Amino acid sequence: MNKALGKAFLEYKLLLVMGGIVILMFFFDFTFFNPINLINIISHVSINGILAMGMTLLMISRSFDMSIGSIMVLSGTITVMLVRVIGIPGAILVGVLSGILMGWLNGILVAKFKINSFIATLGTMVIFQGMAFSLTNMKPISSRNPNFQIFATYELFEGVPIVILYFLIAIFIVWFISRFTRLGKNAYDIGGNMDACRMMGINVDYYSIVFFIISGVFASFGGVLLSSKIDAASAVFGENVGLQIIAGIVIGGVSLAGGVGKVMGVVQGIILLGLLENVTMYLGLFGYFQLLFRALILLGVVIFDIVYVNVNSKMLEKTNFRKMKEIG
Amino acid sequence: MGTLVEMKGIYKLFGGLCAINNVDLTIGKGEVIGLVGDNAAGKSTLMKVLSGVYPPTEGDIFVEGQQKIFKSPHDARNVGVVMLFQDLALVQDLDVTDNIFLGKELPKRIFGQDMRFLLDRRTMDERSEKFLRELEINVDSIKEKVKNLSGGQRQSVSIARTIFFNARLVILDEPTSAISVKETQKVLDLILQLKKKGVAVIIVSHRMEDIFNVADRVVVLRRGKKVEDIEKCKTTPELIIKRIIGLNDGAGCNQ
Amino acid sequence: MNKFYARFRLFYLNNSIIFIFIALSVMSGILSDKFFSVRNWLNILNNFSVTGIVSCGVALVLIAGGIDLSFGSILACCSVFAAFLEPRSLFLAILLPVLLGVLLGLFNGFIVAKIGANPLITTLGTQWLYFALLMIVTSGNLVQGNSDTPFHFIGHGKIFNIPFPIYFFLGIVLFAWFLSRKTLYGKYLFAHGSNKNALFCSGIDSSHIYMMTFAIMGLLVGIGGVVLSSRLIGVRPTEGGRYLMNVLTAVILGGVSLNGGIGSLVNVMIAVVVLGVIDNSMVLLGVPYKDQQIIRGGIFILSIIYNNYLVNQSEIFRRKSVSQES
Ligand SMILES: Nc1ncnc2c1ncn2[C@@H]1O[C@H](COP(=O)(O)OP(=O)(O)O)[C@@H](O)[C@H]1O
Ligand SMILES: [Mg+2]
Numbered sequence: 001m002n003k004a005l006g007k008a009f010l011e012y013k014l015l016l017v018m019g020g021i022v023i024l025m026f027f028f029d030f031t032f033f034n035p036i037n038l039i040n041i042i043s044h045v046s047i048n049g050i051l052a053m054g055m056t057l058l059m060i061s062r063s064f065d066m067s068i069g070s071i072m073v074l075s076g077t078i079t080v081m082l083v084r085v086i087g088i089p090g091a092i093l094v095g096v097l098s099g100i101l102m103g104w105l106n107g108i109l110v111a112k113f114k115i116n117s118f119i120a121t122l123g124t125m126v127i128f129q130g131m132a133f134s135l136t137n138m139k140p141i142s143s144r145n146p147n148f149q150i151f152a153t154y155e156l157f158e159g160v161p162i163v164i165l166y167f168l169i170a171i172f173i174v175w176f177i178s179r180f181t182r183l184g185k186n187a188y189d190i191g192g193n194m195d196a197c198r199m200m201g202i203n204v205d206y207y208s209i210v211f212f213i214i215s216g217v218f219a220s221f222g223g224v225l226l227s228s229k230i231d232a233a234s235a236v237f238g239e240n241v242g243l244q245i246i247a248g249i250v251i252g253g254v255s256l257a258g259g260v261g262k263v264m265g266v267v268q269g270i271i272l273l274g275l276l277e278n279v280t281m282y283l284g285l286f287g288y289f290q291l292l293f294r295a296l297i298l299l300g301v302v303i304f305d306i307v308y309v310n311v312n313s314k315m316l317e318k319t320n321f322r323k324m325k326e327i328g
Numbered sequence: 329m330g331t332l333v334e335m336k337g338i339y340k341l342f343g344g345l346c347a348i349n350n351v352d353l354t355i356g357k358g359e360v361i362g363l364v365g366d367n368a369a370g371k372s373t374l375m376k377v378l379s380g381v382y383p384p385t386e387g388d389i390f391v392e393g394q395q396k397i398f399k400s401p402h403d404a405r406n407v408g409v410v411m412l413f414q415d416l417a418l419v420q421d422l423d424v425t426d427n428i429f430l431g432k433e434l435p436k437r438i439f440g441q442d443m444r445f446l447l448d449r450r451t452m453d454e455r456s457e458k459f460l461r462e463l464e465i466n467v468d469s470i471k472e473k474v475k476n477l478s479g480g481q482r483q484s485v486s487i488a489r490t491i492f493f494n495a496r497l498v499i500l501d502e503p504t505s506a507i508s509v510k511e512t513q514k515v516l517d518l519i520l521q522l523k524k525k526g527v528a529v530i531i532v533s534h535r536m537e538d539i540f541n542v543a544d545r546v547v548v549l550r551r552g553k554k555v556e557d558i559e560k561c562k563t564t565p566e567l568i569i570k571r572i573i574g575l576n577d578g579a580g581c582n583q
Numbered sequence: 584m585n586k587f588y589a590r591f592r593l594f595y596l597n598n599s600i601i602f603i604f605i606a607l608s609v610m611s612g613i614l615s616d617k618f619f620s621v622r623n624w625l626n627i628l629n630n631f632s633v634t635g636i637v638s639c640g641v642a643l644v645l646i647a648g649g650i651d652l653s654f655g656s657i658l659a660c661c662s663v664f665a666a667f668l669e670p671r672s673l674f675l676a677i678l679l680p681v682l683l684g685v686l687l688g689l690f691n692g693f694i695v696a697k698i699g700a701n702p703l704i705t706t707l708g709t710q711w712l713y714f715a716l717l718m719i720v721t722s723g724n725l726v727q728g729n730s731d732t733p734f735h736f737i738g739h740g741k742i743f744n745i746p747f748p749i750y751f752f753l754g755i756v757l758f759a760w761f762l763s764r765k766t767l768y769g770k771y772l773f774a775h776g777s778n779k780n781a782l783f784c785s786g787i788d789s790s791h792i793y794m795m796t797f798a799i800m801g802l803l804v805g806i807g808g809v810v811l812s813s814r815l816i817g818v819r820p821t822e823g824g825r826y827l828m829n830v831l832t833a834v835i836l837g838g839v840s841l842n843g844g845i846g847s848l849v850n851v852m853i854a855v856v857v858l859g860v861i862d863n864s865m866v867l868l869g870v871p872y873k874d875q876q877i878i879r880g881g882i883f884i885l886s887i888i889y890n891n892y893l894v895n896q897s898e899i900f901r902r903k904s905v906s907q908e909s
Contacts, residue, residue: 109884109888113888113891114891115887115888115891116841118650118703118841119835119841119887120884120887122828122831123880123883123884123887124880124884125880126828126876126879126880126883127876127877127880127881127884129876130874130875130876130877130878130879130880131877133873133874133876133877134873134874134877137873138872138873243652243707246704246707247704247707247708250704256701256703256704257701286718286719286722288714288715288718288719288723289715289719291711291714291715291718292711292712292715292716292719294711295708295709295710295711295712295715296708296712298704298707298708298711299694299705299708299709299712302700302701302704302705302708303694303698303700306698306699306700307698313342313343316341316343316344317341317342317343317385318385320341320343320344320346321339321341321385321386324341324346379784381783381784400783400786400788401783401784401785401786402786402787402788403786404786405785405786406786411784413780413784417781417784418778418781419773419774419777419778419781419782419844420777420778420844421773421774421776421777421778421844421845422770422773422774422777426770426774430774430781430782430785430787431782431785431786431787433767433770435767444767445766445767445768446765446766446767447765447766447767447770
């Protein structure tokens with residue numbers, strides 16, 4: 001009984017935090033609750049959410065990708081520049097596909113050249129952003145084609161932009177992969193014990209590259225969406241995005257040690273961060289309070305998990321010992 | 329031969345899993361005990377409890393009749409109980425001298441004053457060189473990093489360490505599992521040298537011939553319980569193997 | 584002769600950054616005749632002195648098996664604090680920011696070493712925490728100091744015609760090298776990064792060492808903050824962000840292992856100078872500013888690949904020599 005409660009608490013602690021925030025807002029500012037604002041929150045986190053979905057499998061398999069912010073801006077830049085040359089659909093396609101190439105490069109560096117994923121993607125982060133600098137001449141660029149914006153801002157219903165649908169699709173794809181496919185199972189296995197997987201004949205390098213490509217494609221899709229949403233691209237849009245997404249995923253319950261994590265947890269983590277952003281804005285607080293809250297949540301979650309695991313295993317040891325003695 | 333260490337009614341649980349289930353173990357002074365058992369029988373766990381790595385869930389440890397509670401390996405070491413883990417005992421990126429003196433570094437003397445935070449590398453090098461020569465342990469250079477030594481050399485160095493620090497009970501967890509035949513012989517020689525100096529040894533191993541080479545007594549664990557504790561001369565490798573896998577040829581020692 | 588060759592080869596395989604440095608310098612020297620002037624070199628060292636000071640601290644943390652992403656924020660906090668104190672008291676403007684650095688580093692160290700949280704995530708959190716607090720306290724505004732005080736000398740003065748920050752840089756490298764190679768702390772630092780279980784089993788509680796390493800990093804970053812503040816006269820809170828990439832690059836190029844236990848402070852210093860040489864040569868060669876970052880990133884990745892290759896080679900080489908003898 002007690003155990004079930006503890007487990008449920010662990011599972012839904014983020015929802016509890018969100019609930020707490022929402023209740024606080026109830027007292028502060030009731031206009032917060034108008035549907036437009038709530039949709040706003042979701043549509044605002046959609047692009048970050050798509051990036052996070054892309055990196056979730058990668059992080060479960062115990063690597064990570066610092067370069068997604070740069071992949072995002074480079075794809076966005078390519079798309080915006082190509083709109084005038086080859087038209088909107090072609091540009092979007094090339095933009096999204098460019099993510100495959102970048103993800104593949106990351107994967108090769110990590111899987112084939114055996115560079116630590118942190119270092120490798122730190123390097124490509126600099127390179128991809130540098131390419132965007134070169135292409136844009138360090139200035140924001142725009143396609144000046146009003147139709148380009150439709151791709152991200154088309155409204156499904158009154159006030160519900162299509163990016164939300166993209167986000168839902170991304171969630172579904174990654175959730176499906178993680179639950180029902182060999183690819184997903186391998187992500188957990190490789191993250192849990194890479195050497196054992198190697199010995200069992202799983203092609204770890206191949207899968208690792210695939211996870212990087214997934215991360216790259218989702219990031220470039222996010223980049224295309226971002227540039228379409230505001231019809232602009234700039235090389236500095238992506239700074240810090242990688243770390244932000246990693247934080248969101250960790251808050252969502254994926255361990256840096258690999259092997260554990262749930263897609264729905266990550267979705268919660270990302271929405272929680274979006275909610276915090278929205279609330280700080282709504283309360284008219286100075287923008288950096290959002291960063292403060294984000295930091296506190298991240299540290300809080302990380303420390304909470306460690307303390308919880310420690311206390312819990314000690315308690316388990318005691319209660320099980322007592323039971324064992326009683327049975328004899 | 330008096331009793332050195334006594335473990336009584338030891339339990340150790342990891343979460344719900346009972347790794348050690350009510351084990352008693354007595355170790356005499358200068359005695360060599362072979363501890364055997366299948367994989368996951370709990371050998372390492374029992375030894376870690378004895379050396380202070382894990383606190384027991386329940387049970388008492390007595391050293392020379394006095395009850396001791398080991399909160400950390402530091403406490404165990406203080407009463408002369410030292411465990412050598414396979415490959416864990418040495419720091420791979422430090423050189424041989426640094427490893428031999430790990431935890432007992434000699435401070436530099438400046439103006440007749442011990443400077444505790446400065447290392448007297450030269451004296452330590454000289455002493456460890458001399459010491460290894462006495463034990464006939466060959467390393468190319470005591471300045472070599474441990475990761476560049478062979479498995480047997482590493483094992484020898486880590487056993488030498490315990491002699492160096494006057495241990496009274498040395499626990500060796502699978503010391504011969506990953507080294508060549510020639511090197512195994514060296515390690516077994518060192519164990520006998522320890523015994524000659526009056527140091528008690530517990531050797532955990534899968535290899536019957538090694539156990540029967542050096543041990544005075546053989547203890548068998550199965551699924552966390554002690555199922556055999558017998559003088560070497562009263563048993564044979566075949567009988568022990570039967571105990572390990574749980575075949576009881578009529579003797580009926582199942583609990 | 585053979586033995587000499589073996590020694591040299593091992594040295595080369597483990598200290599590739601020195602040879603990268605020489606090769607790059609020769610190349611730049613050929614391409615631009617201004618490169619080998621004393622003035623140019625003092626310039627390089629001077630410009631990269633803060634990077635160098637901070638890199639030493641971060642290198643120690645990596646050797647201990649950790650990592651720190653928050654040093655940029657700590658640097659910003661310390662330099663802003665120094666700029667704030669400087670019109671009030673020269674003494675305090677030097678002392679308190681350094682203390683602040685130690686405290687912030689210690690906070691990281693406590694969470695990582697005592698509570699046991701992952702260092703990457705923890706210091707990502709504190710990076711944001713420190714920066715957010717700094718922005719909230721300063722409202723993001725420039726903090727103005729005076730320019731004609733003795734404090735100014737730290738960043739702009741010269742002794743024997745050599746800019747003062749260079750002395751700081753070299754002094755800190757010497758200090759960190761001494762700490763890591765000659766002291767008990769240094770031995771445990773490497774041991775903790777390499778195999779903290781061995782330390783634990785030897786009865787040494789090395790979590791103190793680990794925590795102290797973060798504090799020492801804070802100390803060095805604090806000193807870097809004072810130097811930075813004095814160089815800039817007025818400090819923007821966003822100043823620290825620029826250092827993140829450069830410092831991590833220097834430390835990793837210098838051959839410090841992300842897995843801990845391996846690293847040389849002297850090589851880190853050389854790596855810092857290499858970064859300086861790269862920047863300097865790009866300016867001398869007239870590479871357009873917008874293209875410089877690709878080149879930096881490319882050199883970074885290529886040298887990591889090359890370094891990995893050398894480390895593998897050196898391991899093969901060593902194993903061969905061990906098996907030959909036995
Ligand atoms: N730190 C630990 N946490 C949880 N379970 C453990 C831990 N250490 C050992 N175990 C479990 O305890 C049992 C006994 O393990 P161990 O003592 O290592 O066996 P042996 O050394 O005899 O092969 C195994 O089932 C193992 O999975
Ligand atoms: Mg074992």
